[in-house]
Amino acid sequence: MNKFFSVADVDSxxxxxxxxxxxxxxxxxxxxxxxxxxxGLVFLNPSLRTxxxxxxxxxxxxxxxxxxxxxxxxxxxxxxxxxxxxGTTVEHIREAAAVMGEYCDILGLRSFPSLKDKEADYNExxxxxxxxxxxxxxxxxxxxxxxxxxxxxxxxxISEHKKSEKPKVVLAWAPHVKxxxxxxxxxxxxxxxxxxxxxxxxxxxxxxKGYELSEEFTTGATISHDLSSALTEAxxxxxxxxxxxxxxxxxxxxxENWMMNNEKLALTNNAKxxxxxxxxxxxxxxxxxxxxxxxxxxxxASNRVxxxxxxxxxxxxxxx
Ligand code: CP
Numbered sequence: 528m529n530k531f532f533s534v535a536d537v538d539s540x541x542x543x544x545x546x547x548x549x550x551x552x553x554x555x556x557x558x559x560x561x562x563x564x565x566x567g568l569v570f571l572n573p574s575l576r577t578x579x580x581x582x583x584x585x586x587x588x589x590x591x592x593x594x595x596x597x598x599x600x601x602x603x604x605x606x607x608x609x610x611x612x613x614g615t616t617v618e619h620i621r622e623a624a625a626v627m628g629e630y631c632d633i634l635g636l637r638s639f640p641s642l643k644d645k646e647a648d649y650n651e652x653x654x655x656x657x658x659x660x661x662x663x664x665x666x667x668x669x670x671x672x673x674x675x676x677x678x679x680x681x682x683x684x685i686s687e688h689k690k691s692e693k694p695k696v697v698l699a700w701a702p703h704v705k706x707x708x709x710x711x712x713x714x715x716x717x718x719x720x721x722x723x724x725x726x727x728x729x730x731x732x733x734x735x736k737g738y739e740l741s742e743e744f745t746t747g748a749t750i751s752h753d754l755s756s757a758l759t760e761a762x763x764x765x766x767x768x769x770x771x772x773x774x775x776x777x778x779x780x781x782x783e784n785w786m787m788n789n790e791k792l793a794l795t796n797n798a799k800x801x802x803x804x805x806x807x808x809x810x811x812x813x814x815x816x817x818x819x820x821x822x823x824x825x826x827x828a829s830n831r832v833x834x835x836x837x838x839x840x841x842x843x844x845x846x847x
Contacts, residue, residue, distance in 0.1 A: 642776030
């Protein structure tokens, strides 16, 4: 593996989940693999889970890790080509990425979307330039359109906690006060659609009208605008807010109450409730669920280590 950007970078979902769970059972089995190898983690946006779990995964594999908070500590990056840099940007991504590639064997990058320029965001302009110019394998720590380490984690967590061969998984839109990216729900939909193709889950997306995700990510999913009917017989409910894709980055008023709570949980098959975190309590998801027996949010965050570790392991094995 020399790139981890989307579900297309993984052949068998079942095989990568089994490999991740083997690492969970024996975290230090491959600690010689990363000896003298350096992982660079580059953040253009904030992070708790991705930053710490990926560092922990790399350390379990014996790697050295360097973290660069570009947004706070780096030079202001220029990503456009052919511009005279006489404004506020100080360093072009061509040089910045190439230099980081000189110091590191593998790089990770987190970059959020603008939510203003749909074309640039959905072309993954910044991410593709970083991959092109750094010259080493790159793992996405969340890009404008996807969060693959989170989605792999979610699949691992569902595999661990499922009580039937093909559980019903519902991605449920939730309210928020800000316009949030579509990266987590796009990615979850993309991974669950592939899992459905491979016979691993039955997948439904529930959201109010106007919050349709790009069809590129939702092939094969059942789509509902009625949360109560979507929740019927659900085994897992994945709660997440996102802004509009069609009216890009916009937030529409929603009159019905879409916050997941115990009343809605009663409609499900005693579903386990997931959220990628950070979560706004009693806005997106009720405290009664977060503090109750059906919440998987901490176990899910814990599994971020094994998702990162299996990806780094595969990259290290393929380094020349
Ligand atoms: N879920 C997730 O990616 O968390 P962070 O933004 O804190 O890394």
